[in-house]
Amino acid sequence: MKRWKRLAVGAAALAVATSGCGMGGSGGSGGGQGDDKTLTVWLMDGSAPKGFTDDLNREFEGQHPGVKVKYEIQQWKGIQDKLTTALASNNPPDVIELGNTQTARFAAENTLLDLTGSAKDLAGDQWLGGLKESATWDGKQYAMPFYAANRTVIYRKDMFEKAGVTKTPTSRAEWLDAIAKLRAANASDPEFEALYLPGQSWYVWLSFLWDEGGDVAKQDGKSFKATLDSAEAKAAVEFYKQLVDASGTKAPKDQDEATPQQFEIFAKGKTAMMIALPWEHGNAVKADPKLKDVTAAFPVPSKEAGKSAPVFLGGSNLAIPAGSKKQDLAKDYLKLLSGVKFQNKFAKESGAVPGTSKDVSALATDPVAGPMALAAQNGRVTPTTPKWGPVEAGQNPLKDMLTAALTGQKSPADAARDANAKIGQALGG
Structure with a gap:
């Protein structure tokens, strides 16, 4: 389960939620329910x-x-x-x-x-x-x-302007074109990344899967059946690999966005984009307050022009x-x-x-x-079944799938098929 620890990033941005009124979290199991009032x-x-x-x-x-x-x-x-x-x-x-x-x-x-x-x-x-x-x-x-x-795509407005990217991407094709322009404009800087994208950002990958028309699993009565052995899942893995390869990212292929924290990378000033939650943007701004005036966001683009991809x-x-x-x-x-x-x-x-x-x-x-x-x-959202929790919290097959495809250990189709078998076993067990 992901939590969104919100940090202030502007007038209507995500704010630190204070502890609230009342008695805090120290009460017993029922908190004194004997009083009808x-x-x-x-x-x-x-x-x-x-x-x-x-x-x-x-x-x-x-x-x-x-x-x-x-x-x-x-x-x-x-x-x-x-x-x-x-x-x-x-x-x-x-x-x-x-x-x-x-x-x-x-x-x-x-x-x-x-x-x-x-x-x-x-x-x-x-x-x-x-x-x-x-x-x-x-x-x-x-x-x-x-x-x-x-998640949205958090981006540097100043870097986009310098690279001649005049509008935020509204399709995958425009996104890849913007990445190419950003890399060309910063070719002399070996530390520059057009997009920071870790290999195991599986919540990001879900957007591409759903955008292709696929899903992790489909409900069948009261149970769920894994559905990653599909052309849509293969296409989603292929696009993820294409995006990683095109971006020039130096992110590890065997870790997610928390190792290291991607907002720490973004705050160093050598990264034009990250796919992130608002609290991550807030932490980046906290690390470098100058980012507040030069950053904004756009929805994860769809493969269909003019649309945004579904998001977790x-x-x-x-x-x-x-x-x-x-x-x-x-x-x-x-x-x-x-x-x-x-x-x-x-x-x-x-x-x-x-x-x-x-x-x-x-x-x-x-x-x-x-x-x-x-x-x-x-x-x-992910499959609404009590059996999904162990999939996400354990040796997540989706993370293994992405790492295997990005490193060439497996083809996108084989990586998706193997993940499907593991998820199917977990949901059916």
């Missing part, structure tokens, strides 16, 4: 800005005289076990935040309330498609989207534990949060894409968050 809400550290939660909780209490919101900040480290214990107890919290790759597991364990019949009241017609999918299990809705973040949506969902004794109050809380007022407030204060609002106008003018919000409308 208390609604216990667990949100994760770094998710919601303090101003947002203060106003939300204050307005909710005003609408429900006598009710107090017990707002508790939880830490991501160890949250899986803490949630497992809390949801099995007699006094679970009433509203919880879940990473979008966690939701299927708890839904499959029957520890979350079925919200299918409440979707309309929770602005269901405005939910981001990818996050809605991540909150669905066995045809039912067990959570509502909270927020999302996704990372983010969180909000759910109500099945054992909550305040389910009606909890639904009212989610209804208030999902309304236009608080969705717009969340976008403005956090810079993240609100999961229950397709209106991203609050982010439109930001050079990084704006393109991210537009690309999120075409967002997708």
Whole structure:
């Protein structure tokens, strides 16, 4: 599960979310649920800005005289076990935040309330498609989207101008052309990289796979069948290799974007582009404040001119534990949060894409968050099954696939076929 630690990069950029009001994350499994006038809400550290939660909780209490919101900040480290214990107890919290790759597991364990019949009241017609999918299990809705973040191409405006690249690419062909111009304009600098692209950036590769019309797996009843033994997967690996070869990247072929942290490379001033999350841009700006005025973003281009490629949506969902004794109050809380007022407030204060609002106008003018919000409308997620977690967290076959193809150990087709076999075994086991 990816987390988006948001750092301030401008007026509407991703901001550091403070720890919020309330009692912090030190409460027990249920946080004192014996009081019928208390609604216990667990949100994760770094998710919601303090101003947002203060106003939300204050307005909710005003609408429900006598009710107090017990707002508790939880830490991501160890949250899986803490949630497992809390949801099995007699006094679970009433509203919880879940990473979008966690939701299927708890839904499959029957520890979350079925919200299918409440979707309309929770602005269901405005939910981001990818996050809605991540909150669905066995045809039912067990959570509502909270927020999302996704990758864009962060680029140096000054380097583009110097190289004669007059507009941001809107197709793969234009992207490759821009890379060629950037490398030509900086041919005398042996340290220059038109695009920093590590060999194992598999979330980036997913964009190319989905853009080709392929997928990692397809649902077959209640199970998933791996589908990487396809022409689309082979084509996606081939384009990834083409992009790496064309870019002049010096990134390792056997590591992902975290080893080393790609924002550290970008901040050195020798790289024109990186495919990154907004918090990575924020960290680069923190390392070199001059980058703030010379950087912006554009969506990952599609192979079809004028379109952007689908992107992986990372983010969180909000759910109500099945054992909550305040389910009606909890639904009212989610209804208030999902309304236009608080969705717009969340976008403005956090810079993240609100999961229950397709209106991203609050982010439109930001050079990084704006393109991210537009690309999120075409967002997708990995297979929504509890069995996907071990695939991602273990010896990820997608990482091995990319390294094998980039280093010539295997052909793109053979690398994709081998990854398909391993993923198929994991999803079917």
